[in-house]
Amino acid sequence: MNRLKLINDHILSGEKNMAMPATLLSPLTTHVLNIAKGVPGANMTISLYRLDPVSSVWNEITTGLTNDDGRCLGLITKDTFIAGVYKMRFETEKYWNALGEISFYPFVEVVFTVNDPSQKYHVPLLLSRFSYSTYRGS
Amino acid sequence: MSPLNNSSPLTTHVLNTGDGLPAVRMPISLHRLDPHMTLWNLITVGTTNEDGRCPGLITSDGFTPGTYKMRFETGQYWESLGQGSFYPYVEIVFTITDAEQKLHLPLLLSRYSYNTYRGS
Numbered sequence: 001m002n003r004l005k006l007i008n009d010h011i012l013s014g015e016k017n018m019a020m021p022a023t024l025l026s027p028l029t030t031h032v033l034n035i036a037k038g039v040p041g042a043n044m045t046i047s048l049y050r051l052d053p054v055s056s057v058w059n060e061i062t063t064g065l066t067n068d069d070g071r072c073l074g075l076i077t078k079d080t081f082i083a084g085v086y087k088m089r090f091e092t093e094k095y096w097n098a099l100g101e102i103s104f105y106p107f108v109e110v111v112f113t114v115n116d117p118s119q120k121y122h123v124p125l126l127l128s129r130f131s132y133s134t135y136r137g138s
Numbered sequence: 139m140s141p142l143n144n145s146s147p148l149t150t151h152v153l154n155t156g157d158g159l160p161a162v163r164m165p166i167s168l169h170r171l172d173p174h175m176t177l178w179n180l181i182t183v184g185t186t187n188e189d190g191r192c193p194g195l196i197t198s199d200g201f202t203p204g205t206y207k208m209r210f211e212t213g214q215y216w217e218s219l220g221q222g223s224f225y226p227y228v229e230i231v232f233t234i235t236d237a238e239q240k241l242h243l244p245l246l247l248s249r250y251s252y253n254t255y256r257g258s
Contacts, residue, residue: 074238104232110225113224130255132253134252135252
């Protein structure tokens with residue numbers, strides 16, 4: 001049952017499932033990896049925000065939980081994915097606490113610029129208790 | 139710049155991994171979270187030197203347990219090199235639980251990636 005779900009999630013995140021309406025496939029994706037243990041970062045709360053350029057306020061777009069594969073589907077729709085400055089917030093401390101461990105970082109926020117919303121943006125987080133890295137992927 | 143020498147218990151080192159060089163003249167700032175008001179208090183501002191370091195960030199007395207934020211003006215840095223970048227800035231928020239002896243917080247940075255870790 002778990003394996004089927006994993007494959008299903010893979011297919012959806014790889015956007016290869018042709019039965020999925022295009023509007024449901026998020027142009028922005030993430031992947032959380034627990035590099036200390038060599039496993040996906042599952043059940044981590046993630047929030048996506050967009051910066052209002054006029055008021056300089058962060059508006060929350062969505063909050064979700066990473067699945068068993070460390071991915072969080074449906075972050076944003078193509079219609080609402082406009083050019084601008086976005087922030088992805090990862091609740092890393094809650095994640096490590098749930099595993100019975102402490103964390104150096106109470107949370108991780110990655111702020112990035114979307115110049116061309118017709119492109120796909122992949123913003124992963126490779127995480128241990130005392131380090132993290134991120135990059136623009138595909 | 140602060141009159142403090144390199145006796146700060148908190149240090150950083152910014153490296154431009156795209157070019158394999160220290161990130162020079164990058165503005166950075168250190169903030170501490172005020173737990174009662176949930177706002178960030180600015181502790182110090184500085185600019186990285188020729189080696190990508192910024193001495194004198196904080197004093198030992200000032201480095202009390204709490205939540206801190208180091209902000210790196212990475213977008214400005216890449217702009218000054220005539221290049222674009224994915225990240226307008228990088229903020230690293232971290233927790234100090236005890237009066238730690240030394241804490242090193244480096245930033246390894248390229249135009250489309252960055253990496254940080256707790257060092258010594």
